[in-house]
Amino acid sequence: MLAAPWVCRSCARSLRRVGISQLIRRASTEAPARLPPALLERARKLTAEHDQLSTALENDFDAKKAKRAGEISRVADALKQFENAKAAVGELQGLLESDDAEMRELARDDLEATNTQLADSSHSLSVALTPKHPFADMPCLLEIRPGPGGTEGRFFADTLFHMYQTYCANKGYRTRVVQYEASDSDGQTGSEGEIALQEAVLEVQEAGAYALFRGEAGMHRVQRVPATEKSGRTHTSAVAVWVLPSFPENGTSESEADWENPESDFYLDPAEVRCETMRARGAGGQHVNKTESAIRLTHIPTGTTVSMQDSRSQQRNRETAWRLMRSRIAQQRREAREETSRQLRSSVLANSQITRGDKIRTYQYQQDRCTDHRSGLDAHNLPDVLRGGETLGRIMDSVQTWLVNKDIQALIADEEAAAAVSSKKEGKK
Amino acid sequence: MPRLPPSLFWRARREISPMAAQLLPACRDLQSAANELRWIREHVQDTKSPIPAGLRVWQLVEKRGRGIPLQYVLGTQPFGDLEIKCRPGVLIPRPETEAYTLHLASLLSQDQPPPSSLSILDLCTGTGCIPLLLLQSLLASHPGTPISLHGIDISPHAINLARANHAHNISLHHLPPPSSSSPSTTRLTFSQLDIFSPSLIPHLLQSQPQIGELDLLVSNPPYISPTEFIHSTARAVRNHEPRLALVPPPSTGGGSQQQQQQGGITTEFHHPADIFYTRLLEIAATLKPKRVLMEVGGWEQAVRVIRLLEGSSSGVKGYGTVEIWRDEPAASFSSSLGTIKEEKVVVGGREVVVRGEGRGRAVYLSRV
Structure with a gap:
């Protein structure tokens, strides 16, 4: 008996061809195993600086120097590992040409393992070389707002809000609901009791939360049959998630978080911010007894507004509003800066910037699927994702890896561009 | 004081809570009714009492709905960073x-x-x-x-x-x-x-x-x-x-x-x-x-x-x-x-x- 059904000759031939072509991998999503010389040069420079600093530190301690040394020690360690691996590969290559057959056999066995080690260490070196995001150590604010469209998007915004909240609870991150405002339009609830959300801000108070969540910023698309839909059509709507660095409440000495410093992204000139309180009708003072404590801030140059009415204390509302305003402005400034530096770079990185406009993830209810469009990961347990379970963690990790790879690519492009410019200058001389 | 339209009560009941509708005569608009209801609930959560929380919320809402100032109902008013106690008979800080x-x-x-x-x-x-x-x-x-x-x-x-x-x-x-x-x-x-x-x-x-x-x-x-x-x-x-x-x-x-x-x-x-x-x-x-x-x-x-x-x-x-x-x-x-x-x-x-x-x-x- 034949194992397979009969297939005609021409079909079999075409099938065979398809099979062959599928086995060839034409593109690589991995980071390049071979480091560009410009990057290596930079790593060597930093390592030299590190050695110099550590010898200086042995003699006398200086907090500033120690901090810098700590920052670049990562690079020095990674470079040491990389050079060790490279030396090992060279040695093995030498052994391969030896006369002893047994020796060659051993070398060939070892070479494979050492090669993967080399690739790993070159990757970790490039990770170490990528500058840390200036806000990476900060806690963050997750701002969730439904996109234009009907209540369906609002319901999904609420779902997302609870997804992040439970994810943080599962991971043990401390969170605080800064703002949670239902829309005024109608009182219906979604299929799982979601309310129509207008705007929500969740603060993740863990240090370094910004680095964890920065991949979440962007448009989240949902495709499902809404509870309100009668004829069973799938609707597509979108929810915008913004991730802002949260300005810590008690001022730290970090230069980025120091909002008094005009150099900082968080600095706001009080003259540029208009503060409005909701005034009572009538004469005010002893004549009325109002409980409205709402505060609205407007940043005049950018037109950004923040309104806050959560607390009974006007004072506290004002503080919260100022913090939120600082975070928003800092994010805008950073985005603007990234935009200009992106334009300076080549178009290789055109898709890598995360801004508000890009659609980053799709939640498909019918297919029980959640797809991240950047890392290309398909996760097939949507309920677990929405419960903030491990599947969401897996997606976020994949985005993290993607972001790191993009950063490395950007760094390589930058270094090569810089090298090209300097070599051109030398050529002119 | 102009009369509140019945539709406002209807909306408060449907969109926020029946208790928000009860607060409306004192608060006059949906937003502040929702805020005050939230503050009352937070107050009940933050303070301990042998009386069940639901009943206490209801009691406070009922008091506030009768027009008693919220500060007297909750007993406090934030003032700067301080919390000032308020009792009937003494002016509420503005x-x-x-x-x-x-x-x-x-x-x-x-x-x-x-x-x-x-x-x-x-x-x-x-x-x-x-x-x-x-x-x-x-x-x-x-x-x-x-x-x-x-x-x-x-x-x-x-x-x-x-x-x-x-x-x-x-x-x-x-x-x-x-x-x-x-x-x-x-x-x-x-x-x-x-x-x-x-x-x-x-x-x-x-x-x-x-x-x-x-x-x-x-x-x-x-x-x-x-x-x-x-x-x-x-x-x-x-x-x-x-x-x-x-x-x-x-x-x-x-x-x-x-x-x-x-x-x-x-x-x-x-x-x-x-x-x-x-x-x-x-x-x-x-x-x-x-x-x-x-x-x-x-x-x-x-x-x-x-x-x-x-x-x-x-x-x-x-x-x-x-x-x-x-x-x-x-x-x-x-x-x-x-x-x-x-x-x-x-x-x-x-x-x-x-x-x-x-x-x-x-x-x-x-x-x-």
Whole structure:
């Protein structure tokens, strides 16, 4: 008996061809195993600086120097590992040409393992070389707002809000609901009791939360049959998630978080911010007894507004509003800066910037699927994702890896561009 | 008050909660009904009681729905960073008072050189909110400086509540306990005294000899005339807050003493709402504080008080700076565009600086 059904000759031939072509991998999503010389040069420079600093530190301690040394020690360690691996590969290559057959056999066995080690260490070196995001150590604010469209998007915004909240609870991150405002339009609830959300801000108070969540910023698309839909059509709507660095409440000495410093992204000139309180009708003072404590801030140059009415204390509302305003402005400034530096770079990185406009993830209810469009990961347990379970963690990790790879690519492009410019200058001389 | 449309109740019931609909008659709009309901729920969550939470929320909502001010229902009102207890019979602290008190504290902290000691007198103190908030701000800006604050009110309820508020904010760690900050440096006292009593000034001079000069006299006196009380106060204020703290007494007992002492002024016609200011200026003329701040009911009253200043005895003429502060005096102060927002008006031949935004809220005199 034949194992397979009969297939005609021409079909079999075409099938065979398809099979062959599928086995060839034409593109690589991995980071390049071979480091560009410009990057290596930079790593060597930093390592030299590190050695110099550590010898200086042995003699006398200086907090500033120690901090810098700590920052670049990562690079020095990674470079040491990389050079060790490279030396090992060279040695093995030498052994391969030896006369002893047994020796060659051993070398060939070892070479494979050492090669993967080399690739790993070159990757970790490039990770170490990528500058840390200036806000990476900060806690963050997750701002969730439904996109234009009907209540369906609002319901999904609420779902997302609870997804992040439970994810943080599962991971043990401390969170605080800064703002949670239902829309005024109608009182219906979604299929799982979601309310129509207008705007929500969740603060993740863990240090370094910004680095964890920065991949979440962007448009989240949902495709499902809404509870309100009668004829069973799938609707597509979108929810915008913004991730802002949260300005810590008690001022730290970090230069980025120091909002008094005009150099900082968080600095706001009080003259540029208009503060409005909701005034009572009538004469005010002893004549009325109002409980409205709402505060609205407007940043005049950018037109950004923040309104806050959560607390009974006007004072506290004002503080919260100022913090939120600082975070928003800092994010805008950073985005603007990234935009200009992106334009300076080549178009290789055109898709890598995360801004508000890009659609980053799709939640498909019918297919029980959640797809991240950047890392290309398909996760097939949507309920677990929405419960903030491990599947969401897996997606976020994949985005993290993607972001790191993009950063490395950007760094390589930058270094090569810089090298090209300097070599051109030398050529002119 | 216009009638609320039934659709509003319907929407409150459907969109927020049936309890929000119950709050609507007092709150008048959906947003504040939703906010107040949330605050009531938070209050019930934060405080412990053997009564089930749901029942307590319902009870509080029912009380608030009857028009009782939220501050009396919950028992507290945030004031700056402090939490001030409120009880029926004592005026609830207003946000305008909070705004000018904080501005005043920032003015005192900008004094160059920093004063070696501070002495502050608050007349008609009520819940004690002004001296308590001043104390908190000054402890932060003047650590180690001896500060003496004295609050005076005619109502025994108010004095009891002011003392309770001091203890309450110490227990909340908003203010330091008296033992830790060495009792000799900070002193906060409240005493029940009648401002119009002729023995007040001798008493004050006698009780504060060691402090010497008074740095600040601040007062939020009753300033609503009986007609205004009927026509322009909010219903919650009229029905539930003490009339004693809002409307000056008709010029009988207190007024006659005033006539005896200050014959020159009382021959002129006085607005029934301004009785307290005549007396306050008289006290200022004797005690000679460096700064005086008086809350007023609006622009017209502020102008009338400045006119009173012109007509009064020579003691109060030494104040070189006369200002009218609006509801948010800091609004222009913190900005670099302040020079644009700062207006100047001429009242009775005297140039008066106007600060901030909103309605006329306080008259500020300074000889610094």
